[in-house]
Amino acid sequence: MKKIINDPSSVVAESLRGFEMAHSDLVKVVPDPAVVVRADAPVRGKVAVISGGGSGHEPMHGGLVGAGMLDAACPGAVFTSPTPDQMQTAIEHTNGGAGVLLIVKNYTGDILNFETAAELAQAEDVEVRTIVIDDDVAVKDSLYTAGRRGVGGTVLLEKIVGAAAERGDDLAACHALAERVVANVRSMGLALAAPTVPHVGEPSFDLADDEMEVGIGIHGEPGRARMPVENADGIVARLLGPIVEDLPFAEGDRVLLFTNSMGGTPLIELYLAHGIAERLLVDRGVVVERRLVGPFVTSLEMQGMSLTLLKLDDEMRELWDAPVRTAALRWGS
């Protein structure tokens, strides 16, 4: 295993320390239990939007904390759910009196722990609502999941709901909007080479030199099929087809297309793939109104990519365009 680390057991804590030093204008890091909190939290009268999950998917979620997006992120160990006390700490630091929305990717551990934290907070009279995202069309049930997995759509959900909370929407409105985003977003991913989890020390799975895993999960969970590597046209069509057919996305639909690198796939390949995806959508009469291209939901150094499509309405588009100021996404004033 070749990694720029000291000790596998301290990777997350050491990385968070560096993250805080790099972005002290945006965030503060509570060290124990570890939580990344918006620098100006709590924001009085605003719904607090909190997410979290295993580390190793950076910039998700810590890099998405800041004005117009998340109030806090709970980083678990690498590829491991955060604990209820992290979520409690996040709630304590961000609750501005208008309630808390928990954004949870659909993995069994995450669901259970966020549920526990929500119950504890409610017992202390904090109003808490939870939204579960399960946008991955690849497989029905999975290694760590009952139902579909939550993947790339999470970034879009966090941006749009974060903007709604920032403009002053109340908890019920934020939750209803989140449900609308979840209902309209679909993703699928693919791996060309496996990542290595620091405390494991060897690749998460084996792929032959000519193989790819279609429908891969963001922790390297098996997907739909293992097959010979195809060219970019083949790969993109293989991801986009099931996404489009699932919702389905139809002629005339307006969408946000998110082309995501799993980490090890460089931008030169990612933009190439994005161009193919966008042209395939145009061919189907789908209108691409917004794009996001880059490594946002990664799996350490895993080589591969995912596509996410969100069917937009006017409100979602406006909230997508609203100012955001985080380590990974930043635009507007």
Add this chain to the structure above:
Amino acid sequence: MKKIINDPSSVVAESLRGFEMAHSDLVKVVPDPAVVVRADAPVRGKVAVISGGGSGHEPMHGGLVGAGMLDAACPGAVFTSPTPDQMQTAIEHTNGGAGVLLIVKNYTGDILNFETAAELAQAEDVEVRTIVIDDDVAVKDSLYTAGRRGVGGTVLLEKIVGAAAERGDDLAACHALAERVVANVRSMGLALAAPTVPHVGEPSFDLADDEMEVGIGIHGEPGRARMPVENADGIVARLLGPIVEDLPFAEGDRVLLFTNSMGGTPLIELYLAHGIAERLLVDRGVVVERRLVGPFVTSLEMQGMSLTLLKLDDEMRELWDAPVRTAALRWGS
């Protein structure tokens, strides 16, 4: 070779097409000869700032084109200098009547081709000045270089000079500022694993499972030493020491610290390394006033990192903070 591409010979052109589709609000892409141009170019009365180099280092340089930074970028083939006709095209599309500043990384091919383009433009009465950046302290001469190589400092140079041009500084002032940045910036990099150039099809160099290359170039050129992999503390100290001693950076100096991923090193490791570097500087009494952390000067999927230190003065810091709107760097209004 596992890559998301169609044909090695069309990777750059196809990638540029996707890049333009993703960022049509920021740039336009001239297809042949290929140039990425700021969407609103030419900007009348403004010095045009142009750079370029081999592809495979994305987001540098195309991702740095936009308001407050580059007016145009010339993308060569992967790890290959762009051609004079690309640079001529860039000048034609961006010359707003206030002259052109060419930012050239110190590689023999780049120097020669930019020189040819400058002479051709001057023959047509366009005022052209050139700044060569050679910030890599690792080796004196190199595979493609007489003198030091230009690496991570290029991004800082392009941001600061781009901001000066944007606020209306004239060509002489932009050039003098560029010389000041070059005189005050130093870098060094390191690789844990090699990249694969698409048209070559195999890794650019071999590293044993327990080896790293210290002082690596951004095209995989040999560095100072090949040695057993160290932990993060060791790696960061090995990069930072020669940088600090070279200028030298002294107690009380104010700096911008840029912690760069070569592509394959994920953010979780990069932030960990950044934290170590920043603490080492604090120990030396160096004041870290600004930071940049991320994959900005990459070598395809090469695993590794580089550190860049820029000694700041008030004007440089103000220009660093000035608004910028590009695919890769975006802040302010």
